[in-house]
Amino acid sequence: MEKVIEQEFRGIGKIIESLDMEEGLPEEILKISEQEILGLKIPFKVSILSNDEFKVIEIKLSDSVKEVMHIIAKEFHQKLLPPEPEQPLDQLFYYDRHNNIMGPITDLAAPIWEVITQHHARLKLSLKLSLSIQVNANWKIAPKEEMTPRAILQLFDLDDGQYSLYHLDGSEPLPIDTLVKLHRGERFVALKDGKYGGR
Amino acid sequence: MEQTLMLKQLSEAVAGGFNACDRMENGQLYMLVNGVPTLNKDWTIATVDMLISVPNTYPVGGLDAFYIDSALMLHNGQKHPRVQPAPNILGKSWGVVSWHYNKPWSFSDTFLTHIYHCQDFLRKGSRSN
Amino acid sequence: MIIRTSEIIWTQIDQILNRSFNQNRTLEWGIIGVVEKLGDEVFLIREIFLPTQKDLDQSEGGLIFSSPYIRRAQLWAQRQGKSGLVFFHTHPLANDQVSFSWFDDTQEPLLIKNLREIWPGSEHISIVVGKNAYKGRVYLQGERAQDLMKLYVIGRTIKVISLFGNRVQPPMPSHIFDRAKEVTSAGALQILKDMKIAIIGAGGTGCLMVELLRRAGCGNLLLIDDDIVEDTNLNRLLFASSTDVEEKNKKVSVALRANDQCVLENKLEIIDGNVTNPSVLHKLSGIDLLIGCIDKDYPRYVLNDFAVKYFMPYVDLGSEIGIAGEKLQSLDARVTYVYPGGPCLNCRGLIDHERIRLEGLQLQERRRHIGLGYCQDIDIKQPAVMELNMRAASFAALFIRHLVQPFLDQGGEMDFRESITSMTIKKVGLKSPKMECAVCGYKYNFV
Numbered sequence: 001m002e003k004v005i006e007q008e009f010r011g012i013g014k015i016i017e018s019l020d021m022e023e024g025l026p027e028e029i030l031k032i033s034e035q036e037i038l039g040l041k042i043p044f045k046v047s048i049l050s051n052d053e054f055k056v057i058e059i060k061l062s063d064s065v066k067e068v069m070h071i072i073a074k075e076f077h078q079k080l081l082p083p084e085p086e087q088p089l090d091q092l093f094y095y096d097r098h099n100n101i102m103g104p105i106t107d108l109a110a111p112i113w114e115v116i117t118q119h120h121a122r123l124k125l126s127l128k129l130s131l132s133i134q135v136n137a138n139w140k141i142a143p144k145e146e147m148t149p150r151a152i153l154q155l156f157d158l159d160d161g162q163y164s165l166y167h168l169d170g171s172e173p174l175p176i177d178t179l180v181k182l183h184r185g186e187r188f189v190a191l192k193d194g195k196y197g198g199r
Numbered sequence: 200m201e202q203t204l205m206l207k208q209l210s211e212a213v214a215g216g217f218n219a220c221d222r223m224e225n226g227q228l229y230m231l232v233n234g235v236p237t238l239n240k241d242w243t244i245a246t247v248d249m250l251i252s253v254p255n256t257y258p259v260g261g262l263d264a265f266y267i268d269s270a271l272m273l274h275n276g277q278k279h280p281r282v283q284p285a286p287n288i289l290g291k292s293w294g295v296v297s298w299h300y301n302k303p304w305s306f307s308d309t310f311l312t313h314i315y316h317c318q319d320f321l322r323k324g325s326r327s328n
Numbered sequence: 329m330i331i332r333t334s335e336i337i338w339t340q341i342d343q344i345l346n347r348s349f350n351q352n353r354t355l356e357w358g359i360i361g362v363v364e365k366l367g368d369e370v371f372l373i374r375e376i377f378l379p380t381q382k383d384l385d386q387s388e389g390g391l392i393f394s395s396p397y398i399r400r401a402q403l404w405a406q407r408q409g410k411s412g413l414v415f416f417h418t419h420p421l422a423n424d425q426v427s428f429s430w431f432d433d434t435q436e437p438l439l440i441k442n443l444r445e446i447w448p449g450s451e452h453i454s455i456v457v458g459k460n461a462y463k464g465r466v467y468l469q470g471e472r473a474q475d476l477m478k479l480y481v482i483g484r485t486i487k488v489i490s491l492f493g494n495r496v497q498p499p500m501p502s503h504i505f506d507r508a509k510e511v512t513s514a515g516a517l518q519i520l521k522d523m524k525i526a527i528i529g530a531g532g533t534g535c536l537m538v539e540l541l542r543r544a545g546c547g548n549l550l551l552i553d554d555d556i557v558e559d560t561n562l563n564r565l566l567f568a569s570s571t572d573v574e575e576k577n578k579k580v581s582v583a584l585r586a587n588d589q590c591v592l593e594n595k596l597e598i599i600d601g602n603v604t605n606p607s608v609l610h611k612l613s614g615i616d617l618l619i620g621c622i623d624k625d626y627p628r629y630v631l632n633d634f635a636v637k638y639f640m641p642y643v644d645l646g647s648e649i650g651i652a653g654e655k656l657q658s659l660d661a662r663v664t665y666v667y668p669g670g671p672c673l674n675c676r677g678l679i680d681h682e683r684i685r686l687e688g689l690q691l692q693e694r695r696r697h698i699g700l701g702y703c704q705d706i707d708i709k710q711p712a713v714m715e716l717n718m719r720a721a722s723f724a725a726l727f728i729r730h731l732v733q734p735f736l737d738q739g740g741e742m743d744f745r746e747s748i749t750s751m752t753i754k755k756v757g758l759k760s761p762k763m764e765c766a767v768c769g770y771k772y773n774f775v
Contacts, residue, residue: 136442136445136446137445137448163395164395164396164399166399169403171396171399171400171403172396173395173396173399189399189446190442191395191398191399191402191442191443191446192395192438192439192442193385193392193393193394193395193398194392194393194395194398194415194435194436194439195390195391195392195393195431195435195439196356196358196390196391196392196393196415196417196429196431196432196435196436196456197356197388197389197390197391197429197431197432197435198356198390198418198419198420198421198422198429198431225690225692226690227689227690227692227693252689252693252697254684254685254686254687254688254689255688255689256604256626256684256685256687256688257688259626259629259681259684260626260681260684260685260686260687260688261681261685262685263682263685263697263702264697264700264702283700285696286696295696295700297700297701297702303681304681304685305766306766
């Protein structure tokens with residue numbers, strides 16, 4: 001489809017070549033009907049937040065914010081968390097015309113071209129990889145890099161008097177008030193005691 | 200026998216350097232191994248084709264005995280006394296060799312280990328008794 | 329749904345649970361095991377984890393399984409690919425009736441839900457134990473708990489434990505069995521009536537087993553064979569006639585016809601098939617007792633392997649007439665019992681792998697191998713007479729009565745050989761130097 005568009009709009013190829021990512025989308029592209037925007041790939045500068053390295057990659061303007069997040073993560077050999085089909089806890093930020101970082105973008109289903117045009121944003125995005133951890137089937141963002149099992153259980157709304165916390169493959173419960181260093185993607189198991197009684 | 204097991208063991212035999220494939224005649228499954236090195240100058244040929252019947256109870260029922268191309272001869276012009284006449288199979292003339300294991304067949308034995316076992320007969324040349 | 333386990337495992341479970349009833353009758357005890365699902369109807373208790381002091385908390389008047397104890401069992405089970413856990417706990421004051429308490433009913437589903445979060449797809453069992461009664465339930469996938477019916481404990485005898493929660497008085501048996509009640513009482517008769525028994529082989533011994541078991545009160549029989557009646561069968565195939573030979577009727581059909589013509593209190597289902605076919609073998613998943621009446625080694629191997637793997641009691645029959653030249657040398661009947669923890673047919677030398685190899689060859693190929701000197705008698709039709717088959721079948725049928733209500737001498741390894749010519753019957757020991765069996769793992773010594 002990209003080739004068809006380039007043939008039909010002879011000037012488009014040259015426009016894409018001469019895009020200034022610091023400026024955003026030029027008028028000529030905005031004039032193209034939404035239908036025709038599908039398939040147009042535009043170079044963007046992307047990075048992982050808190051990392052200065054920017055890369056240039058091509059992103060389809062019709063890609064959703066969530067799809068763009070996946071593409072950026074893949075470019076930096078990362079994966080979004082939690083895994084599909086759940087919604088990512090990671091966040092995408094954009095840059096305004098003055099190069100201020102803005103966001104996060106909350107509507108993950110919106111096409112990226114809409115986000116860029118709405119905010120008059122640059123063709124520049126940064127992905128924040130959150131400190132997501134899993135307990136049983138649930139994922140949350142850990143507020144700190146070190147937390148006690150008690151605090152982790154509370155984060156997941158689990159009664160620390162009823163549950164013990166284990167590493168995913170661990171057979172010994174983690175001491176309830178000893179700090180645990182957390183890593184993005186780390187998985188834990190919270191298991192209850194089994195209570196029975198003839199009373 | 201299970202198709203996946205057969206394919207796995209044939210692949211192992213091929214990976215072991217043997218030109219092995221499966222063949223069927225009159226409902227009987229065979230493993231045909233072309234060009235097995237004879238490994239002894241007692242023989243008039245450097246490589247020989249080998250045929251091994253695979254029971255449908257494999258691997259519980261193991262492998263034993265083998266057919267060898269009837270062209271296999273010793274340098275004295277004689278056939279090896281352990282090679283007995285056999286009828287044509289797969290359009291080819293064979294001799295059959297009874298070459299017993301000195302231990303029961305186990306689940307760690309495979310098509311490949313049986314080829315090695317049969318090759319032992321060839322390796323010993325005229326000394327295979 | 330039923331559960332099955334071995335006598336060895338059950339003995340360990342019982343030892344822990346009996347602490348509630350032998351000593352201080354206020355303390356609740358419990359134990360966790362690992363289960364494996366077999367087909368749709370059967371769970372096997374594969375393994376148990378004996379509790380240490382830290383694993384059980386009895387201080388609050390009930391019983392708490394600590395989460396490390398549960399975790400230990402859960403991790404092992406998940407890594408081994410098993411289906412779930414089984415929780416046993418006692419109600420010490422319950423005697424002949426027991427049921428889950430209100431507390432059990434509120435707490436246990438929370439535990440099960442928690443286990444499923446960690447271990448999706450798992451299915452768990454819970455059994456509450458009184459002094460003389462047991463109640464069990466199973467948490468299947470996506471469903472509420474379902475009641476369990478029975479627990480079979482398989483060892484040198486078969487014990488059947490009702491999981492309904494009370495001591496069930498067996499109903500009065502039919503008058504048909506009045507003359508047998510001193511040998512098999514009402515309780516044992518009810519067990520025979522309820523058990524699903526599969527007879528593999530509808531030949532000379534198989535047809536006799538069907539008839540003997542029907543008349544013993546066995547209510548659910550399954551007969552499997554794919555062979556047709558031939559004229560040389562007529563000297564020993566019960567109810568078969570020359571018409572069956574002419575019509576090439578299946579042996580299983582002959583047995584079914586006889587069953588339908590002489591109605592007793594049993595059901596007989598037949599399968600025209602061979603247990604060496606995996607789809608036929610799969611149908612044995614819901615069976616409680618296997619009886620092998622086969623004269624080939626490969627199906628015997630398949631059944632033996634199946635019985636060992638799935639804790640299934642297996643009674644294997646054989647009869648042999650030995651001839652030297654033209655002289656009758658021996659008339660032997662054999663009954664061998666395979667049970668969990670005991671030696672299997674492979675350890676006993678009753679499975680010949682060389683014969684299995686030859687059985688797997690097509691006729692022409694097999695004859696070539698026989699010509700090379702392998703297994704000369706494999707294609708020879710062995711002599712056979714009904715009277716000898718009847719010795720084996722009769723002993724097997726009595727032995728099955730013994731399994732549910734013991735009366736035989738329990739010593740030895742459950743392999744009985746009768747020699748008619750020498751008029752002796754003996755228990756046969758194992759005959760090999762120290763080895764570990766490749767099928768059952770039994771370590772056997774020279775006897």
